[in-house]
Amino acid sequence: MSKIELKHIDKFYGKNHVLKDLNLTIEDGDFMTLLGPSGCGKTTTLRVVSGLEKPQNGFIYMDGKEIVNAAEAYYAPPSQRNLNLVFQSYALWPHMTVFENVSFGLKIKKIPSAEIEKMVASALDRMQIGQYAKRYPTELSGGQQQRVAIARAIVSEPRLLLLDEPLSNLDAKLRVDMRSELKRLHHDTGSTIIYVTHDQVEALTMSTKIALFREGELVQVDKPLALYDNPCNLYTADFIGNPSINFIQAAGTIDAGGLVAEGIMGRLIFPKEDMTDNAPTSGKYDLILGIRPEQISISRERTSPEQVEAHVYAGMPAGSETLVAVRVGEKLITVKELGSTHYGGDEVVYLSFDPRKINVFDAKSENLIKYCR
Numbered sequence: 001m002s003k004i005e006l007k008h009i010d011k012f013y014g015k016n017h018v019l020k021d022l023n024l025t026i027e028d029g030d031f032m033t034l035l036g037p038s039g040c041g042k043t044t045t046l047r048v049v050s051g052l053e054k055p056q057n058g059f060i061y062m063d064g065k066e067i068v069n070a071a072e073a074y075y076a077p078p079s080q081r082n083l084n085l086v087f088q089s090y091a092l093w094p095h096m097t098v099f100e101n102v103s104f105g106l107k108i109k110k111i112p113s114a115e116i117e118k119m120v121a122s123a124l125d126r127m128q129i130g131q132y133a134k135r136y137p138t139e140l141s142g143g144q145q146q147r148v149a150i151a152r153a154i155v156s157e158p159r160l161l162l163l164d165e166p167l168s169n170l171d172a173k174l175r176v177d178m179r180s181e182l183k184r185l186h187h188d189t190g191s192t193i194i195y196v197t198h199d200q201v202e203a204l205t206m207s208t209k210i211a212l213f214r215e216g217e218l219v220q221v222d223k224p225l226a227l228y229d230n231p232c233n234l235y236t237a238d239f240i241g242n243p244s245i246n247f248i249q250a251a252g253t254i255d256a257g258g259l260v261a262e263g264i265m266g267r268l269i270f271p272k273e274d275m276t277d278n279a280p281t282s283g284k285y286d287l288i289l290g291i292r293p294e295q296i297s298i299s300r301e302r303t304s305p306e307q308v309e310a311h312v313y314a315g316m317p318a319g320s321e322t323l324v325a326v327r328v329g330e331k332l333i334t335v336k337e338l339g340s341t342h343y344g345g346d347e348v349v350y351l352s353f354d355p356r357k358i359n360v361f362d363a364k365s366e367n368l369i370k371y372c373r
């Protein structure tokens with residue numbers, strides 16, 4: 001078991017209020033990613049959970065047991081929290097070889113040496129660094145050292161693993177390999193993992209849940225694809241997804257039947273059952289349509305009157321996919337197609353999309369008012 005509950009956590013550095021009434025539950029077996037831009041409080045949250053920082057307000061429970069109660073100035077020391085922590089700066093012991101670094105914790109636990117050999121070999125293999133077992137940290141690149149630090153943390157298959165940007169020093173290919181290794185590790189061990197990153201692709205591909213931060217507050221906590229398909233507001237919509245979602249202004253009228261949006265993408269009608277619970281029920285509103293690049297298809301021929309005429313601004317074939325920037329009136333819109341297609345600059349094309357698949361936001365509140373179905 002490793003369930004973590006944070007309740008009403010406030011953390012100040014001087015006057016800087018870096019965690020603001022944070023409430024977050026990480027269930028046993030979750031791969032929870034703390035995601036957000038630099039400085040939003042992700043690392044501070046990890047340090048508060050691990051006991052390296054003391055929040056000024058709030059409570060933390062681990063498997064129901066209180067480990068922080070700020071009101072009573074009770075903070076269980078890190079050693080009693082039974083977790084494993086890997087930071088971006090991976091402090092390896094310089095006088096020990098890779099094998100010794102990774103096996104150190106197991107020796108302390110007095111595990112038989114044959115068993116240790118097996119466990120270390122498996123952790124090093126997972127991180128693709130078996131060949132460096134006899135080297136010292138100074139004889140390794142930054143990325144190799146980072147992988148040793150992860151191997152050291154996972155070798156004992158801890159129930160709770162905290163990882164702070166552990167892949168930040170790796171090149172693009174290795175980072176993709178390591179993502180699948182970490183995901184497989186989570187699958188094999190069922191450990192609870194709290195993972196910090198500002199890379200939304202890492203978050204989407206590995207996590208069971210994502211907690212998206214903005215300036216010390218949680219904006220949305222959800223399953224990755226729920227965040228992608230139905231971001232609760234413009235901030236989440238913009239942060240998640242690469243290439244970014246297209247935001248397109250429209251004028252909206254809401255009545256008992258649903259929503260009608262009019263603008264450069266034509267006249268769109270959305271049924272009432274696709275509206276969110278907090279959507280207004282009547283009136284006129286400025287809207288922002290959120291349309292993901294892959295939800296738009298391009299054709300060189302007009303095949304239906306609903307298609308929107310556009311002019312190619314730049315076509316960017318990249319082998320497996322093609323990004324096309326097109327102009328509709330003055331607005332630049334990104335479209336993503338599978339495969340490689342060459343579009344000439346200024347070529348006339350026709351766009352189509354399924355209105356049920358798009359998000360609609362209220363421009364003023366910035367909140368989602370119509371779901372993607």
Ligand SMILES: Nc1ncnc2c1ncn2[C@@H]1O[C@H](COP(=O)(O)OP(=O)(O)OP(=O)(O)O)[C@@H](O)[C@H]1O
Pocket residue numbers: 013016018036037038039040041042043044045198
């Ligand atoms: N020890 C400290 N003393 C004072 N301010 C700090 C300290 N640690 C962090 N901060 C501040 O707290 C805020 C949150 O920092 P934190 O490291 O949690 O952000 P982060 O989201 O992890 O960012 P990054 O992705 O850049 O690591 C920042 O404004 C940072 O400058």
